[in-house]
Amino acid sequence: xxxxxxxxxxxxxxxxxxxxxxxxxxxxxxxxxxxxxxxxxxxxxxxxxxxxxxxxxxxxxxxxxxxxxxxxxxxxxxxxxxxxxxxxxxxxxxxxxxxxxxxxxxxxxxxxxxxxxxxxxxxxxxxxxxxxxxxxxxxxxxxxxxxxxxxxxxxxxxxxxxxxxxxxxxxxxxxxxxxxxxxxxxxxxxxxxxxxxxxxxxxxxxxxxxxxxxxxxxxxxxxxxxxxxxxxxxxxxxxxxxxxxxxxxxxxxxxxxxxxxxxxxxxxxxxxxxxxxxxxxxxxxxxxxxxxxxxxxxxxxxxxxxxxxxxxxxxxxx
Numbered sequence: 064x065x066x067x068x069x070x071x072x073x074x075x076x077x078x079x080x081x082x083x084x085x086x087x088x089x090x091x092x093x094x095x096x097x098x099x100x101x102x103x104x105x106x107x108x109x110x111x112x113x114x115x116x117x118x119x120x121x122x123x124x125x126x127x128x129x130x131x132x133x134x135x136x137x138x139x140x141x142x143x144x145x146x147x148x149x150x151x152x153x154x155x156x157x158x159x160x161x162x163x164x165x166x167x168x169x170x171x172x173x174x175x176x177x178x179x180x181x182x183x184x185x186x187x188x189x190x191x192x193x194x195x196x197x198x199x200x201x202x203x204x205x206x207x208x209x210x211x212x213x214x215x216x217x218x219x220x221x222x223x224x225x226x227x228x229x230x231x232x233x234x235x236x237x238x239x240x241x242x243x244x245x246x247x248x249x250x251x252x253x254x255x256x257x258x259x260x261x262x263x264x265x266x267x268x269x270x271x272x273x274x275x276x277x278x279x280x281x282x283x284x285x286x287x288x289x290x291x292x293x294x295x296x297x298x299x300x301x302x303x304x305x306x307x308x309x310x311x312x313x314x315x316x317x318x319x320x321x322x323x324x325x326x327x328x329x330x331x332x333x334x335x336x337x338x339x340x341x342x343x344x345x346x347x348x349x350x351x352x353x354x355x356x357x358x359x360x361x362x363x364x365x366x367x368x369x370x371x372x373x374x375x376x377x378x379x380x381x
Contacts, residue, residue, distance in 0.1 A: 066319065070333040074117075077340040081113050084344060086352045107240045115243040116235060116343055116357075117336045119298050119305065122249040124335025125256050125328065126291045127309020128316075132267040132324055133287050134188065136199045137317070138372075140309035141295045143200035145207030147304050149180025150296045152214045159221055166245050166300060173296035180210065181288050197373070232358035233303035235343055246301050252290045253332070260325035263287055267322070303358060305339070307365025312338060314372050 082105065083089055089101050089109075097105070127140040134144075141147050153176030157169040164172075184203050191202070218224045256263075262283045265273050273280040298305065312335045313327070320327040339357065342364060346355035 067330055067333065070330065070337055074333055074337050074340065077337060077344060078113055078117070081116070081340060081344055082109050084347050085109060108238075111240050111243050112235050112238045112343075113340075115238045115246050115302060116340050118246045118249055119302050120308070120336035120339030121332040122246075122253055122294045123298055123305060123308045124312040124331045124338075125253055126294050128313040128324065128327065128331050129256060129263055129287045130291055130309065131313050132263045132322075133284055134185070134199065135267055135269070137314055138197065138200040138310065139203065140200075140307075140313075141291060142306050142308075142310055143207075144181060144184045144203035145210060146177050146181050146184075146291060146295050147299060147306075148207035148210045148214070150174070150177040150292070150299050151304070152176050152180075152210050153296065154300065155214050155218055155221075155223065158223055159217070170245065170248070170293075170296050170300055173300060174292045177292035177296050178288060180206070181292055185284075185288070232356050233305040233361065234356040234358065235302060236354055236356070238302070243301055245297055248297050249294050252294050255286070256290055257325075257328055259283065259286060260328050264322075264324040267324070303356075305358060306362045307369055308335060308339065308361055311365050311368045311372065315368070 079091075083091060085104070085108075087101070087104050089097075089104065093101060123141065130139050130141065130144060130146075131137055150173045153173035154169055156176065157164050157172040161168055161172070184206055187202055187206070188199060191198075215224075262278060265276055265278050266280055266283045266287070270280045273283070313331055316327045316330045316334060320330050339361065342360040343357050346357060346360040349355060
């Protein structure tokens with residue numbers, strides 16, 4: 064639990080730092096004597112941004128952990144399984160068919176497509192006899208690229224490329240009060256993931272083993288996939304696509320916490336929030352007063368860590 068304490072301290076320090084980074088100068092000392100404008104900036108922009116970063120980091124990291132446990136593959140996540148691409152395709156469909164739809168309707172449509180895509184990915188895996196560590200995520204990546212191409216085609220045809228571009232790359236700069244509250248849906252889903260942690264761990268040992276222990280394997284897997292689909296859709300609708308997060312964070316945690324889901328969930332949640340918060344701060348200070356989107360910073364750092372995990376797969380991957 065010592066490492067978790069350090070992660071929590073890092074999260075608190077980074078959160079405090081994040082509040083005071085921005086074009087409008089607000090210092091820690093000014094908290095005791097805030098002007099009306101400074102208070103408005105904190106409540107409308109910076110605090111909502113911080114909350115959305117933490118929720119997105121926690122929820123996507125846990126989604127990656129659930130998918131890796133269910134598929135028994137360390138390189139599977141909402142990114143490499145095509146879940147994010149299916150969710151984006153669902154958003155496009157909602158824009159075409161339900162022009163003035165509310166965010167909830169868009170989320171439901173996107174979640175439905177994300178769930179269909181994830182079930183399709185799992186169905187393909189069940190038909191493959193030899194599931195290699197690298198081969199499995201490649202199937203998901205290829206499936207995601209096919210859906211991504213279809214999404215781009217229809218977006219061009221319906222003149223919705225600009226609308227879709229806002230969901231192509233994650234960005235917290237547009238997060239304001241009234242535009243991020245949909246993320247709160249992720250909180251009860253994360254709680255359900257904690258409650259089902261032991262069941263997911265057993266399900267990760269295989270269908271036959273799970274049934275021998277009296278576990279309803281298909282029900283547990285379906286619950287896990289529903290959590291992943293809903294959370295992914297909510298994050299994409301609110302923030303955009305954040306690559307590699309659900310892939311690298313669970314792998315890093317498993318290096319020092321092992322594969323027991325109940326033991327690794329708290330570490331995965333906090334480390335995910337710390338990593339996204341660090342990437343967001345980095346993107347805001349590199350070219351200050353401008354900023355680099357979170358999709359770019361997480362993508363660059365995440366791809367580097369992913370390559371390292373690939374090169375060390377004999378030591379770490381299962």
